[in-house]
Structure formats: structure tokens, C-alpha cells
Amino acid sequence: MGPPPWAFISRKGLREVALWLLSDRPMNGAELIRAVEEVTWGFWRPSPGSVYPLLRQLEAEGLARRREDGRYELTEAGRRAAKLIPWARGPRLGGPRSVEEVVEELESWALYLADVAATEPERVAPHRERIRKIAEVLQKV
Template identity: 75%
Template structure:
């Protein structure tokens, strides 16, 4: 389960997203910026002026440590902090509550993927087969 859209609204949101990303694997600041951009399909690209001071702050708080290769990894305290992030603990706020809401959300995502396929086909190319299989699943309903 990934972060909900509202997680990106503030610096606090960036903090939670960075901790969540580091729970998967160690990363340096540039990798974090790219991971946020990739995860949000380009909607959000945090600036180095936001990410690097945050990494220093997280290190000072003992939540991350910097490895010799320059990548940051969660400490034991950091792993505990990730477990306290609300959207990791339980259902995300704003999740669709009815079939109608799910259909609306699916339609919006399908429209978005269609636009990306037209404007940036290389971004979609690695996922074409998976998208086709999802379409087949939905067509069986």
C-alpha cells in the first residue's frame, strides 16, 4: 500500500514518504527525488532544497544513517517510525467506499494512462502487457 495523495501536501508529507521509501531499500538523495517522481508519475518532484535538509534532520533524529556509499538507510528507530505512519498501519483515508467510487477512480486512472501513452509512450511501454491483462480482467466482469 502506498501513500495517499494528501501525504504529499506538506513537508510533513515528504518526511513520511522518504521514510516509507527508505523502508524498501537504502537510497541517496538523488535516488529519493527520482523515486518520488516515479511513484507519483511525475506529479511531484521534490527539490534538492527539500530532500537534503530533510535527510540531515532525519539523521540528527536518529531515524536514518548515512552509509559509506552515500545512501541513507533506516535505523531501528526509523523502522519503528515507519510503522507509525497512518497510511501504512491501516486503510488509507479517502479510499473509495463504494463500487461507484471505485469505477470513477478506475476511469480517471485509465484516462491518465491513455494521456501518458500518447505523450510519453516510453514510460508506458514496460507496462503494456500488464495493462492489457488488467483490461482483460475488467472485461470479464
């Protein structure tokens, strides 16, 4: 899942996309520009004149810090801010990278299934036994 097209309409859109991408791994400005271009399939390539002031702003706000290698990484406050981005709560591109991300993704999918079961039970009914077996496996963890 990537940023929705409307995320690019404003400067806030770049901020949200940058927080989302930096929550995956530290990046310098050039890497961030390339990552935005990749996740948008070439639709958007932010300019250095937008990205570098944003990185400095994130640093000034305590959401990111510049490492010795020139890459920016999110602080704990930055990670919390990234988790508040509504469209960034679903599965990530490339799948989860840590146990914490797996648990977050499982929680998201469980909430999704509960919503579908409440509103369209006929869609979930054929899969109830398999869902029950998955729940049993998770109970053993």
C-alpha cells in the same frame, strides 16, 4: 499501495514518504527524489532543497544513518517510525520483500477480512471455505 495524494501537502508529507521509501532500501538524495516521482506517477518531484535537509534531519534525529556509499538507511528507530505512518500500513508496491513483510501483510489482510465479515458478512460468506483452507495451510507453518 503508495502514498495518498494528501500526503504531499506539507513538509510532513515528504518526511513520511521518505521514511516509507527508505524502509524498502537505502537511497541517496537523488534516488529518493526519483523514487518519489515514480510512486506519484510524476505528480510530485521534490526539490533537492527539500530532500537533502530532510535527510540530514532524519540523521540528526537518529532515524537514518548515512552509509559510506552515500546512501541513507533507516535505523531501528526509523523503521519503527515508518511503521507508524497510517497510510503505509498496507501492501507495498512490488509486494513483500522478506518473511517479516509477508507476515505483516498477512496480518493486515486478516484484519481487513475480519472487519468486512463484521460489517458486511454477505461479502465474505462466498469465500469462507477458501479462507478456512488458507488458514489450515498457515497453521502448518
